[in-house]
Amino acid sequence: MKKTRSWRTFILLVMTTCLCFTIFVYLDLNMMHFLKDISPQTSAATDNVYSRMEYMDRDDPNESNVNTRRKYSKDLFLEKVLEYRLLLPLKGHLFNxxxxxxxxxxxxxxxxxxxxxxxxxxxxxxxxxxxxxxxxxxxxxxxxxxxxxxxxxxxxxxxxxxxxxxxxxxxxxxxxxxxxxxxxxxxxxxxxxxxxxxxxxxxxxxxxxxxxxxxxxxxxxxxxxxxxxxxxxxxxxxxxxxxxxxxxxxxxxxxxxxxxxxxxxxxxxxxxxxxxxxxxxxxxxxxxxxxxxxxxxxxxxxxxxxxxxxxxxxxxxxxxxxxxxxxxxxxxxxxxxxxxxxxxxxxxxxxxxxxxxxxxxxxxxxxxxxxxxx
Incomplete structure (x- = not known):
């Protein structure tokens, strides 16, 4: 009886873990799609930034530009978050x-x-x-x-x-x-x-x-x-x-x-x-x-x-x-x-x-x- 309960508990735990993981992946993917949908211009800007970063990686094998690359990454992240927060109150409209x-x-x-x-x-x-x-x-x-x-x-x-x-x-x-x-x-x-x-x-x-x-x-x-x-x-x-x-x-x-x-x-x-x-x-x-x-x-x-x-x-x-x-x-x-x-x-x-x-x-x-x- 105790073994049966242990197996049930184990199966329940595994199912719960899988469900949580699935929900997390679903939400994460939906957020990415949402950001892409609401901001095609930012996506283009992102591509430009990544292009500059790749160019730096290619032309400078040294690590002197590591801090610059980090700054680009931080600026890009900040830009994305701010854009999301500025768009959210619009509730789907193009303007507040x-x-x-x-x-x-x-x-x-x-x-x-x-x-x-x-x-x-x-x-x-x-x-x-x-x-x-x-x-x-x-x-x-x-x-x-x-x-x-x-x-x-x-x-x-x-x-x-x-x-x-x-x-x-x-x-x-x-x-x-x-x-x-x-x-x-x-x-x-x-x-x-x-x-x-x-x-x-x-x-x-x-x-x-x-x-x-x-x-x-x-x-x-x-x-x-x-x-x-x-x-x-x-x-x-x-x-x-x-x-x-x-x-x-x-x-x-x-x-x-x-x-x-x-x-x-x-x-x-x-x-x-x-x-x-x-x-x-x-x-x-x-x-x-x-x-x-x-x-x-x-x-x-x-x-x-x-x-x-x-x-x-x-x-x-x-x-x-x-x-x-x-x-x-x-x-x-x-x-x-x-x-x-x-x-x-x-x-x-x-x-x-x-x-x-x-x-x-x-x-x-x-x-x-x-x-x-x-």
């Missing part, structure tokens, strides 16, 4: 359906030309990019230095006003401030986490929204939370100054303190896209973005520093961000002060709790919101 509706509405209202084609709007946006001068004058540098001198004091004062003022209700300003938003508005939230802010924004204003969240478990939560909402689209990426993959650790309640600047040996990969590349990918620059809001544990420095170097900053009507100075990032106080001086050239604050939370509006805009500067 949320942005497509925004563009069609703008065309209908004659706010962009009828000649603009959604299929090439990203190329059109990129063709209009121009660099901006980020040189600071002697007067600007003096203001930066004064800002740094009072930075710690300003941080503590603003922190108290924001989180203790008005019986704690002041902290809600990052959501309630933006009463200019409506059902035709378009915003991007960087750092969606589990969707608390995005849900409140949606309930208050019913606007169109792109949410970026680089942590896959929280992207899954966001997709379930907003399932069926055709005005919200979720991307499993973060924004920064360049395309890269970074290993991080999940930190804080609901991973809300997870940052790529932690300087610890991370175990979870997150994928970052250059801020200008992502926005022009959506066609921003051909049309205006109503609100960019950033709560991304330090990425605000890289994103803002990247945007102010380009005329794309002029196409963002409102920019809101949380400043994170208590992380392992190079000179956060000085970088904040420098960003502030550069941003003054195109925007002005509508509420400001320095080094905590604030929102800036494009100069010349005549829109309504709850103004409060601290």
């Amino acid at each position: 359906p949320v942005v497509r509706k925004v563009v069609e509405q703008l065309k209908k209202n004659d706010r962009i030309g009828k000649y603009v084609r959604i299929e090439t709007i990203d190329e059109f946006a990129k063709s209009h990019l121009r660099p901006r001068d980020t040189t600071l004058s002697a007067s600007d540098l003096k203001k930066v230095q004064n800002c740094k001198t009072t930075s710690k004091k300003d941080y503590l004062k603003s922190y108290k006003s924001l989180f203790e003022g008005n019986n704690g209700r002041s902290r809600c300003i990052r959501r309630t401030h933006h009463i200019y938003l409506n059902s035709t508005s378009f915003m991007i939230e960087v750092g969606g986490n589990w969707g608390w802010d995005a849900g409140n924004f949606s309930n208050l204003y019913n606007m169109n929204c792109i949410i970026l969240e680089p942590l896959t478990p929280y992207t899954d939560i966001l997709q379930r939370k907003f399932y069926g909402n055709e005005k919200i689209s979720v991307y499993n990426i973060g924004l920064g100054s360049k395309n890269e993959v970074v290993m991080v650790n999940l930190e804080g309640i609901n991973a809300c303190a997870t940052t790529k600047f932690s300087r610890k040996n991370g175990t979870v990969p997150i994928y970052i896209v250059n801020a200008i590349d992502f926005m022009t990918h959506l066609g921003i620059g051909v049309y205006d973005l109503d609100l960019l809001t950033l709560d991304c544990e330090g990425c605000e420095f890289e994103v803002l520093e990247t945007l102010v170097k380009s005329n794309l900053i002029e196409k963002i009507r409102n920019i809101q961000w949380a400043t994170h100075t208590q992380i392992s990032i190079s000179d956060p106080w000085g970088r904040y002060c420098r960003i502030q001086e550069l941003l003054k050239r195109t925007h002005h604050p509508t509420y400001q709790y320095k080094f905590n939370w604030e929102s800036w509006r494009r100069n010349g805009e005549n829109i309504q919101c709850i103004d409060k500067v601290k």
